[in-house]
Amino acid sequence: MVVEALSGLLRKAIAENMYKGYLVGSKKVDISILQYADDTIFFGEATMENVRALKATLRAFELISGLKINYAKSCFGAFEVSDQWRSDAAKYLNCTLLSIPFTYLGMPIGANPRRTQMWNNIIHKYERKLDSKNSGGKAQKDTTKIPWVKWDTVCLSKNKGGLGIKDLxxxxxxxxGKWGWELANNQNQPWARILLSKYGGWKELISSGKSKFSSQWWQDLKAIF
Structure with a gap:
């Protein structure tokens, strides 16, 4: 409820023509902010007017909410501008420069999900958890032969002799499939309007054509329809 005020302040800045969001796709869908809990991403044109408006908006939010923006964890990035401009804007906002890929909600954004190195941090995270659980007792050499089991059997429910692990x-x-269903039945949602503007929406999803410029997610989605 509190961070909704931040969206309200940005909408006011846009209405007063003080801030300009980023226009996506052929239908020019205006995107200015994405929020999930206390994680926020701002989108906009790479202009100093936008940078100044963004800083004023964040400061106003601090004053009316009593909260403080954690600039040490905040980053600024821009495309098709000089390194000097990018550095000056980040300094003005008191943020660090954004590097690609970056992490949002625990996931790397801007990386190719087909590449194994994208998942290295997540794999290492679980390896550390497993190591911490196994480090309590005295280490003993395990001479037991590993009983290899087919993955199809492992994914069976427990009452059928499996471990109940999901087949990923x-x-x-x-x-x-759920995303495709939602796209066909909730076309007024912001994410659906973005996909309509960028890729052609549901009609393009069920077409036989392929686009090498679409995201890997969109290509995977088309592959099942």
Whole structure:
């Protein structure tokens, strides 16, 4: 409820023509802010007018809410501008420069999900958790032969002799199918309007054509329809 005030302040700045968002796709869908809990991403034209308006908006939010922006964890990035301009803008906002890929909600943004190195940090995170759980007792050499079991069997429910582990391929396909269903039935949602403007929406999704310029996610989504 509190951070909704931040969206309200930015909408006011846009209405007063003080801030200009980023226009996506052929239909020019205006995107200026994405929020999830206390994580926020601002989008806009790479101009100093926008930078000054953004700093004023953040300062106003601090004053009316009593909260403080954690600039040490905040980053600024811009495309198709000089390194000097990018550095000056980041300094004005008291932020560090954004590097690509960056992490948002625990996921790397801007990386190719097909590349194994994208998932290295997540793999290492769970390796550390497993190591911490196994480090309590005295280490003993395990001479037991590993009983290899087919993955299809592992993914069976426990009452059928498996471990009840999800088959990630099937689970991912089900999630993609859900996205396709939502796209067809909730076309007024902001994310659906973005996909309509950028890729052509549901009609393009079920077409047979391919686009090498689309994201990997959109290509995977098209592949199941």
């Amino acid at each position: 391929s099937n689970f991912n396909e089900a999630l993609l």
